[in-house]
Amino acid sequence: MNNRFLLPDLVRFILDTTEDLDKKEVETFVRAYFTVIEKALFEEDFVKINNLGKFSLQKVEARKSINVNTGEAFEIKAHYKLTFVPDVKLREIANKPFEHLEAIELENEQEPIKKETINLNKPTTKEDNIMEKKEKTVFVVTDKPAANEKKTAPETQKAKKGKLVAWIVFVVVMCALIVFALWKTVFTGPEIEPTITEEVVESAPVAPVVEEVTPPAPKVVDPADWETLKVVPLQKGKRLTLLALEYYGNKVFWVYIYEANRSHIKNPNKILAGTKIRIPKPDPAVINAKDPELVRIAKEKETKYRAQFSK
Amino acid sequence: MTNKEFIRAVQLESKLDKQKTALLVEALNASIGKVLSEGDSLNIWGFGSFELKKRGERLSVNPSTGKRFMIPPKLVPVFRPGTNLKNKIKQIDSDEQ
Numbered sequence: 001m002n003n004r005f006l007l008p009d010l011v012r013f014i015l016d017t018t019e020d021l022d023k024k025e026v027e028t029f030v031r032a033y034f035t036v037i038e039k040a041l042f043e044e045d046f047v048k049i050n051n052l053g054k055f056s057l058q059k060v061e062a063r064k065s066i067n068v069n070t071g072e073a074f075e076i077k078a079h080y081k082l083t084f085v086p087d088v089k090l091r092e093i094a095n096k097p098f099e100h101l102e103a104i105e106l107e108n109e110q111e112p113i114k115k116e117t118i119n120l121n122k123p124t125t126k127e128d129n130i131m132e133k134k135e136k137t138v139f140v141v142t143d144k145p146a147a148n149e150k151k152t153a154p155e156t157q158k159a160k161k162g163k164l165v166a167w168i169v170f171v172v173v174m175c176a177l178i179v180f181a182l183w184k185t186v187f188t189g190p191e192i193e194p195t196i197t198e199e200v201v202e203s204a205p206v207a208p209v210v211e212e213v214t215p216p217a218p219k220v221v222d223p224a225d226w227e228t229l230k231v232v233p234l235q236k237g238k239r240l241t242l243l244a245l246e247y248y249g250n251k252v253f254w255v256y257i258y259e260a261n262r263s264h265i266k267n268p269n270k271i272l273a274g275t276k277i278r279i280p281k282p283d284p285a286v287i288n289a290k291d292p293e294l295v296r297i298a299k300e301k302e303t304k305y306r307a308q309f310s311k
Numbered sequence: 312m313t314n315k316e317f318i319r320a321v322q323l324e325s326k327l328d329k330q331k332t333a334l335l336v337e338a339l340n341a342s343i344g345k346v347l348s349e350g351d352s353l354n355i356w357g358f359g360s361f362e363l364k365k366r367g368e369r370l371s372v373n374p375s376t377g378k379r380f381m382i383p384p385k386l387v388p389v390f391r392p393g394t395n396l397k398n399k400i401k402q403i404d405s406d407e408q
Contacts, residue, residue, distance in 0.1 A: 003351040010353060013342035014335065021335075025327060029335045032325035034358045038396060040312045040320065042403070050314040051340040053390070057400065080403050084390035093344040094363055094388040101383030106370070 007031075041082070053086040223260035226280035236273040247279050249289035255301040256280065256287060267309050347388050359392040 005013075011026050037055060040047045046056035062078040086094070229247065244254035258268045260280045265271055288294050312320070322332040346353045347363050354360040368384045392400070 001350040005346055005351055005353045007355055010339070010342055010355070013345065014338045017338045017341060018334065026335065029321070029325045029327060029332070030339065032321050033336070033339060034355055036317065036320045036324050038358060040317070042399070044312045047312045047317060048314055049317055049336070049340065051337070052343060053388075055390070057403075080400050082392045082396070082400055086388040090340075090344055090347070090388050094347045095386045096348050098383060098385050103371075103383065104381040106379040106381055
């Protein structure tokens with residue numbers, strides 16, 4: 001048990017099996033045997049040897065992975081792996097010590113009860129056997145991705161260095177921006193604050209954030225800046241379109257309600273009942289149910305949002 | 312490559328006659344089987360090793376009848392490619408096919 005035999009041992013075993021064999025001949029044969037397998041692996045799809053098994057190369061598609069240590073995403077390149085599917089005969093020989101064991105049907109949730117094999121449902125056990133055979137036939141030897149990385153490392157090192165520099169620059173710029181912003185708020189804060197308090201309380205803290213998020217529109221319209229007409233909790237079954245119809249006279253203008261509340265509505269199709277909706281005071285230059293041009297602009301926005309959230 | 316083609320290729324490589332090659336291939340396969348059946352492993356330098364692996368017992372449920380079976384443990388032959396072979400496989404250009 002647990003001996004590790006090498007090629008000379010294999011030669012010895014072969015010599016034991018058959019008489020009248022020349023040791024040198026067997027040695028050259030054994031070497032030829034394995035070199036042929038190796039060569040054929042690269043030239044053909046598979047190598048099948050009766051009573052032993054089938055060797056074949058299988059392609060592993062490229063896939064994305066994440067470096068566990070740094071969290072950086074990288075791609076594992078497409079590569080090949082060697083699979084060996086042992087022949088049924090070899091499997092039977094290998095499993096000799098456990099040959100006598102058979103699948104046991106369990107009666108209860110807990111207690112495994114040994115049953116006579118005659119009582120077993122024959123077709124089902126067969127099925128089971130096939131299933132387990134299928135499972136055990138594929139033994140895949142994968143190339144370690146770590147080793148793969150090693151190989152590609154020298155090529156990508158330069159690129160990595162460039163990336164690193166770019167990152168550092170980016171981080172420094174970001175830090176500078178943050179410091180600048182903080183400094184600005186600290187120094188100019190007292191001046192701005194009163195103007196904010198004059199405005200409607202609810203919208204004020206939200207506004208700057210939303211401004212950044214708004215995608216470029218033909219006319220810069222940000223309802224988040226508008227004065228509040230009313231704040232209503234959304235009732236069950238109600239939608240933004242109904243609110244728009246109620247307050248603005250046209251369903252299409254729901255987009256502006258959404259834009260005003262974008263900070264706490266992720267998806268306008270799925271708003272939790274009871275969410276407080278701020279209805280901005282309509283700006284007649286933007287919201288007017290009687291102006292077909294304004295309705296058209298709103299419709300454009302609507303189609304844009306529909307496409308964005310219907311995914 | 313089928314078994315027949317394989318024996319032919321080995322014959323050409325080793326320059327033995329056809330009958331002897333077929334006989335030796337059988338003997339070699341049987342030897343590998345014998346090594347594994349005794350719980351040993353066979354290591355061919357540069358190529359790989361044939362080993363035995365134990366698969367533990369497990370529960371299996373027949374989905375159609377709901378019957379539960381205890382699948383016994385089993386020993387399974389496994390081939391692990393050696394470093395040499397592994398490196399060669401790794402160097403195959405994955406775009407060529």
